[in-house]
Amino acid sequence: MRIFLDDTIIAPATKVSKQAISIIRLSGRDAFNIVNKILKKDLDISNAQQLRKIYDNNQMIDEALFITFANSKSFTGENVVEINCHGGVLVCNKIINLLIKNGARAAQKGEFSQRAFLNGKINLLQSESINNLIESKNELALKISALGVSGIKDKKILKIKDQIIDVISRIQTSIDYPDYDDIEGSTPEEILITLKKIKDCFTNIIENSKRAIKVNDGIKTLIIGEPNVGKSSLLNALLNEEKAIVTDIEGTTRDFVEGQINFENFSLNLIDTAGIRKTKDPIEKIGIQKSLNNIDYADLILFVVNNENINKEILNKIKNKNYIIVVNKEDLLTKEQIKNIFSLNENIIFVSAINNQITNLTNRLKEMWDNEDLLNSDLPILTSIESIANLERALNLTNTSIENLEIGFDFDIVNVDLYKTLEIINNLLGIIDMDEEVIDNIFRKYCLGK
Ligand SMILES: Nc1nc2c(ncn2[C@@H]2O[C@H](COP(=O)(O)OP(=O)(O)OP(=O)(O)O)[C@@H](O)[C@H]2O)c(=O)[nH]1
Numbered sequence: 086m087r088i089f090l091d092d093t094i095i096a097p098a099t100k101v102s103k104q105a106i107s108i109i110r111l112s113g114r115d116a117f118n119i120v121n122k123i124l125k126k127d128l129d130i131s132n133a134q135q136l137r138k139i140y141d142n143n144q145m146i147d148e149a150l151f152i153t154f155a156n157s158k159s160f161t162g163e164n165v166v167e168i169n170c171h172g173g174v175l176v177c178n179k180i181i182n183l184l185i186k187n188g189a190r191a192a193q194k195g196e197f198s199q200r201a202f203l204n205g206k207i208n209l210l211q212s213e214s215i216n217n218l219i220e221s222k223n224e225l226a227l228k229i230s231a232l233g234v235s236g237i238k239d240k241k242i243l244k245i246k247d248q249i250i251d252v253i254s255r256i257q258t259s260i261d262y263p264d265y266d267d268i269e270g271s272t273p274e275e276i277l278i279t280l281k282k283i284k285d286c287f288t289n290i291i292e293n294s295k296r297a298i299k300v301n302d303g304i305k306t307l308i309i310g311e312p313n314v315g316k317s318s319l320l321n322a323l324l325n326e327e328k329a330i331v332t333d334i335e336g337t338t339r340d341f342v343e344g345q346i347n348f349e350n351f352s353l354n355l356i357d358t359a360g361i362r363k364t365k366d367p368i369e370k371i372g373i374q375k376s377l378n379n380i381d382y383a384d385l386i387l388f389v390v391n392n393e394n395i396n397k398e399i400l401n402k403i404k405n406k407n408y409i410i411v412v413n414k415e416d417l418l419t420k421e422q423i424k425n426i427f428s429l430n431e432n433i434i435f436v437s438a439i440n441n442q443i444t445n446l447t448n449r450l451k452e453m454w455d456n457e458d459l460l461n462s463d464l465p466i467l468t469s470i471e472s473i474a475n476l477e478r479a480l481n482l483t484n485t486s487i488e489n490l491e492i493g494f495d496f497d498i499v500n501v502d503l504y505k506t507l508e509i510i511n512n513l514l515g516i517i518d519m520d521e522e523v524i525d526n527i528f529r530k531y532c533l534g535k
């Protein structure tokens with residue numbers, strides 16, 4: 086995709102379907118002129134909202150609300166018109182085609198955000214947050230994305246950037262003026278202190294960002310255990326629907342049954358698996374092997390048992406993972422049994438899936454993934470894997486600079502890596518010119534009309 090900032094682009098901002106209202110958006114230098122061609126009287130630019138009739142020659146097509154934004158006041162930084170027309174598929178498409186006939190061009194995927202970026206209205210991190218805001222599955226993910234869109238936390242990155250520039254300048258001056266030993270803070274020891282602070286900041290941003298991505302993508306949660314302990318019943322209780330088949334026959338679940346549940350501050354991607362036991366049935370065997378193989382990839386294991394006989398082989402397989410032993414069928418246990426089981430392991434929770442009594446478990450999950458600190462931290466959160474990978478590269482370069490200074494390498498070698506680090510941070514913020522192709526690649530991910 087080539088970028089033509091001269092073009093006026095158009096796209097539906099809402100789904101084109103049968104609904105009360107559809108919104109069509111135009112952005113570009115000629116947005117007002119093009120829209121005027123389908124009206125009897127020109128838009129009054131000083132009036133942001135106007136109800137007007139739309140004409141194709143003399144044929145009236147619809148009556149719509151026109152909202153105008155002039156240049157700097159718009160999201161894209163260009164002249165923008167939003168047309169709130171009636172929501173029929175035919176009428177909406179007709180208006181779009183009419184405006185294309187009059188000089189607009191159909192927008193490419195993500196082109197509105199791209200223009201906002203190119204016109205300096207948002208930086209790259211903000212534009213990634215817009216996408217995440219739309220994709221948010223739970224409340225926390227939404228709040229994180231909203232903060233990202235506002236760009237409020239980018240100050241910290243700007244501060245780090247200033248620090249990097251400062252270190253580069255100090256080193257450069259020491260190189261250029263070797264006899265001038267009066268430059269404040271330019272001994273290797275002093276530079277190391279700043280670099281270690283930068284390193285800590287990068288590390289924390291990366292860690293928080295990875296957690297934030299998990300918040301929205303979901304925690305991969307494997308429900309495992311022996312046959313008939315109530316794994317599928319637990320899945321159903323968590324999902325609050327009869328998703329998996331539940332019977333009293335051992336080996337009911339043969340293959341994975343999946344479901345997703347959204348809590349306020351996290352989401353769980355649940356996988357119910359085949360009960361683990363020794364079997365001659367070849368199909369059941371495959372299912373059991375699949376359950377075991379998946380242990381490695383899970384973020385959380387819910388190991389379901391019914392009593393004090395906790396299968397040691399299974400426990401051994403999950404002992405290094407994040408796990409909870411869920412004692413199901415609490416309704417069938419005596420107080421004495423509960424007490425005994427409780428003392429066996431610190432990760433034990435009692436539930437009765439069939440009776441929907443699972444609050445012990447959901448409360449524990451909420452404690453484990455409270456995640457509120459992500460909101461309270463003043464560090465920005467990167468919302469795309471690409472940006473995190475870039476910051477990881479910056480972290481590696483900073484680490485190399487620290488190591489090189491510690492072993493007494495020349496300053497100029499250190500500065501080469503610091504320049505590269507600065508370039509990465511600039512790219513993250515979209516501050517310097519980036520290769521057109523890179524920009525295209527980034528924006529193609531976003532959907533039309535955003
Ligand atoms: N009393 C009681 N029975 C339960 C409870 N949860 C499940 N059951 C019963 O236990 C039996 C097995 O339940 P499932 O959920 O199919 O067990 P599973 O672990 O998925 O079994 P497989 O798929 O065969 O491995 C069913 O008869 C359920 O009604 C519970 O909390 N209390």
Ligand SMILES: [Mg+2]
Binds near residue numbers: 316329358
């Ligand atoms: Mg089952």
